Amino acid sequence: MLNKLLTLVLVREPSRVLLGLKKKGFGEGKWNGFGGKVEPGETILEGAKRELLEESGVVSNSLEEIGLLKFEFVGDPQILEVHVFTSNTFEGEIKESDGSTRIFLHFAEMRPQWFYTDKIPLHQMWADDKYWFPMFLKGSKFKGYFLFEGHEKIVKYQLDEVEKL
Numbered sequence: 666m667l668n669k670l671l672t673l674v675l676v677r678e679p680s681r682v683l684l685g686l687k688k689k690g691f692g693e694g695k696w697n698g699f700g701g702k703v704e705p706g707e708t709i710l711e712g713a714k715r716e717l718l719e720e721s722g723v724v725s726n727s728l729e730e731i732g733l734l735k736f737e738f739v740g741d742p743q744i745l746e747v748h749v750f751t752s753n754t755f756e757g758e759i760k761e762s763d764g765s766t767r768i769f770l771h772f773a774e775m776r777p778q779w780f781y782t783d784k785i786p787l788h789q790m791w792a793d794d795k796y797w798f799p800m801f802l803k804g805s806k807f808k809g810y811f812l813f814e815g816h817e818k819i820v821k822y823q824l825d826e827v828e829k830l
């Protein structure tokens with residue numbers, strides 16, 4: 666089954682992580698990293714960088730891939746293949762994206778906010794994040810598969826820390 670390629674960027678400093686509150690669409694009301702679909706003709710890395718800029722206003726030239734997550738939803742044959750990146754440097758000013766980002770034809774609508782690593786709002790994030798976020802925070806690489814039923818229930822999952830992706 667052709668997987669749908671998506672990106673997820675977690676910008677972090679030693680004690681805090683930049684997350685965005687999705688104001689519309691898929692994952693609305695959840696805090697999340699920045700990301701979205703990989704467009705035809707761009708690499709996954711280029712897609713990650715573009716989405717970060719569109720959704721948060723910042724540019725990172727040092728994105729490192731640290732995770733690979735595959736999501737399946739009961740009743741939906743499409744598998745979401747999410748490439749997770751982190752960066753500890755960025756340039757530019759963090760800004761809220763709103764309808765004006767529509768010029769990129771992406772309805773980003775994200776409200777960025779820093780969270781201290783001991784105060785990550787896991788209860789207001791996707792249900793899978795509670796499993797792999799601790800691996801991210803301690804600098805591990807990880808590979809996972811999650812089968813969702815609806816948007817909140819995880820039917821089964823597999824998650825492993827890996828040396829390399």
Ligand SMILES: CSc1nc2ncnc(N)c2[nH]1
Nearest residue numbers: 673697698736745791793794
């Ligand atoms: C569809 S399930 C899902 N979990 C997620 N966690 C973090 N960021 C996402 N975009 C996620 N999607």
